Amino acid sequence: MEENNQLVGKWLEEFDADVFGIGDMSRYDLDLVQLDNSIKKRLPYAISFGLVLSKAVMDTLEDGPTLLYLHHYRQLNYRLDMIAYLLSRKIEKAGFNALPFAASQLVDWKHQKAHISHKKIGVISGIGWIGRNNLLIHNVYGAQVRYNTVLTDMPLIAFNEGHEGSSSFSCGNCLACVGVCPVGAISEDPERFDHIRCFDMLNTFKNKRNLGHHICGLCIKACSGKR
Ligand code: SF4
Ligand code: SF4
Numbered sequence: 001m002e003e004n005n006q007l008v009g010k011w012l013e014e015f016d017a018d019v020f021g022i023g024d025m026s027r028y029d030l031d032l033v034q035l036d037n038s039i040k041k042r043l044p045y046a047i048s049f050g051l052v053l054s055k056a057v058m059d060t061l062e063d064g065p066t067l068l069y070l071h072h073y074r075q076l077n078y079r080l081d082m083i084a085y086l087l088s089r090k091i092e093k094a095g096f097n098a099l100p101f102a103a104s105q106l107v108d109w110k111h112q113k114a115h116i117s118h119k120k121i122g123v124i125s126g127i128g129w130i131g132r133n134n135l136l137i138h139n140v141y142g143a144q145v146r147y148n149t150v151l152t153d154m155p156l157i158a159f160n161e162g163h164e165g166s167s168s169f170s171c172g173n174c175l176a177c178v179g180v181c182p183v184g185a186i187s188e189d190p191e192r193f194d195h196i197r198c199f200d201m202l203n204t205f206k207n208k209r210n211l212g213h214h215i216c217g218l219c220i221k222a223c224s225g226k227r
Contacts, residue, residue: 001155011090012049015083019138019145020049021125024158028124033113043099043151048125050145051076058221064205065215073215077103080148087150096154103148118147126159129170133177133186133219134193142225177219186219
């Protein structure tokens with residue numbers, strides 16, 4: 001199993017992933033959306049991997065998403081989807097099964113859900129914690145990482161939650177994202193994150209800036225970790 005972990009790490013390095021973790025799907029407490037939930041048992045290992053956003057692109061954000069940020073967001077999603085495909089093929093060629101997901105694809109529009117939560121997978125895979133801005137926080141890159149997931153039956157050793165940072169809430173005294181939200185959706189108490197206010201703002205940005213995507217980026221820019 002240790003050898004398989006090393007292989008996955010080597011492949012992801014070849015594909016230029018910046019961060020990765022390995023999780024045990026029995027720690028994932030959500031159902032898969034619009035997929036047979038038995039997949040969690042048949043493919044019990046989760047590989048979470050991410051690409052770091054360009055600091056210079058993030059610096060272009062002033063009062064909301066820019067067209068350059070939109071392009072960057074989409075390019076990272078394409079690359080993350082390609083990495084998921086390439087990693088799955090490597091695993092299949094090694095004799096196992098692997099299911100690649102999409103980096104950004106809603107399958108339940110009403111409840112704003114994808115097949116799987118990359119954030120939750122990141123937590124169970126030891127990448128980090130859910131921060132005040134309701135995003136997955138890496139202890140080096142903050143919220144400035146986009147993620148994707150592959151599930152597999154290739155035997156792997158799951159990282160401890162907290163392998164890279166801490167899986168439990170570790171924002172500490174930082175409040176850098178709280179004041180930047182234009183609609184005050186972020187509170188000091190992470191339990192009080194206001195999903196509805198955030199979503200309404202994303203909708204406004206999407207329509208007013210003709211983006212075609214629900215993106216904002218302001219609380220991602222504010223959460224730069226130790227970069
Ligand atoms: S994405 Fe934008 S609107 Fe939503 S919480 Fe972050 S800063 Fe606020
Ligand atoms: S900016 Fe600070 S408070 Fe906000 S999510 Fe990041 S680490 Fe947590």
